[in-house]
Amino acid sequence: MVYLTRKAEFAASHYYHNPDFTPEQNRAVFGKCNNPNGHGHNYTLEVTVKGDVDPRSGFVVDLKQLKEVMHREVLDAMDHRFLNKEVPEFFTQIPTTENLAIAVWQRLESKLQKATLHRVRVYETQDLFVDFYGEQ
Amino acid sequence: MKAHLTRRYRFSASHRLNSEKMSAEENLSTYGKCNNPHGHGHNYALEVTVSGQVDPATGMVCNLVDLDGFVSREVVSRYDLENLNTLQEFAQTVPTTENLCVEIYEILHRGFQKAHLERVRLEETMMNSFEYSGGSEILR
Numbered sequence: 001m002v003y004l005t006r007k008a009e010f011a012a013s014h015y016y017h018n019p020d021f022t023p024e025q026n027r028a029v030f031g032k033c034n035n036p037n038g039h040g041h042n043y044t045l046e047v048t049v050k051g052d053v054d055p056r057s058g059f060v061v062d063l064k065q066l067k068e069v070m071h072r073e074v075l076d077a078m079d080h081r082f083l084n085k086e087v088p089e090f091f092t093q094i095p096t097t098e099n100l101a102i103a104v105w106q107r108l109e110s111k112l113q114k115a116t117l118h119r120v121r122v123y124e125t126q127d128l129f130v131d132f133y134g135e136q
Numbered sequence: 137m138k139a140h141l142t143r144r145y146r147f148s149a150s151h152r153l154n155s156e157k158m159s160a161e162e163n164l165s166t167y168g169k170c171n172n173p174h175g176h177g178h179n180y181a182l183e184v185t186v187s188g189q190v191d192p193a194t195g196m197v198c199n200l201v202d203l204d205g206f207v208s209r210e211v212v213s214r215y216d217l218e219n220l221n222t223l224q225e226f227a228q229t230v231p232t233t234e235n236l237c238v239e240i241y242e243i244l245h246r247g248f249q250k251a252h253l254e255r256v257r258l259e260e261t262m263m264n265s266f267e268y269s270g271g272s273e274i275l276r
C-alpha cells in the first residue's frame with residue numbers, strides 16, 4: 001500500500017451563522033466569524049489517496065485524473081467564491097473548516113478511479129487544519 | 137461525522153540536557169553541545185490535534201476559543217520564555233523534546249475536556265519533531 005498526496009490552493013470567503021441561534025448566541029459562539037459580510041482565507045487542500053502500485057504504470061493513481069477531479073469537483077466550485085452563498089452544501093451547513101473537509105471528501109469519494117480516498121486535509125491558515133478520514 | 141482538528145502554537149524556551157544518572161563524560165558524549173552548562177534555546181512549534189463529532193449546530197469539533205484559551209493558559213504561558221530545567225516537571229527528568237512532548241500531552245489529557253485529545257506534535261527545530269498520542273498508534 002502506497003499513499004499519495006496532492007496539494008491545491010483556493011481562496012474563498014465565508015461567515016458562521018446558525019439561524020436557530022439568537023443574534024446574541026451567534027455572536028457568543030462564532031465571535032468575529034459571525035460578520036454577515038464575510039471574510040476570507042487562502043485555503044490549502046491536501047488530498048491523500050492510497051492503493052497498491054500498478055505494476056504496469058508504477059502509479060498508485062493517475063495523477064492527471066486526480067488533478068482533474070480535484071479541479072472540477074472542488075476548485076472550480078469553491079475558488080474565489082462566497083461559500084455560504086455559492087456552494088450548495090453551505091446553504092444549510094455552516095462552512096467551518098470541519099464541514100469544508102467533509103464536503104471535499106464527499107465531492108471526491110465517488111469520482112476517484114482505482115485509488116481509495118484516505119484523507120482530506122484542509123488548512124484554513126498555516127496554524128489551523130482539519131483532517132477527515134471518511135465516516136468512522 | 138468525526139473530524140480531526142489541529143492547531144499550531146509557538147513558544148520559545150531554553151534547556152540543558154544533562155542526566156544525573158550519567159557521569160560528566162557520559163553526559164558530554166550523549167548530549168554533545170546540548171550538554172553546555174549554560175543551556176541554549178529553541179523556538180518550539182506545538183501542534184495539538186483533537187477529534188470528535190462535528191456538532192451540527194456549530195459545524196465544529198470544539199470551539200477554537202476554548203482550545204486556544206486552554207493551551208495558552210496551561211501550556212504556552214507555562215513554557216514560553218522559561219528555562220525548562222528550572223521547572224518542577226523537569227527536576228528529575230531531562231527536558232528533551234521527547235519528555236516535553238509527553239508532558240504537554242499529559243497536561244492536555246488531564247485538563248482539556250471539550251474534545252478528545254488525539255495527538256501532540258512538537259517541533260524543536262524545523263528539522264526535528266516528536267509526536268505522542270498516549271501510547272496509541274497515530275493515524276496518518
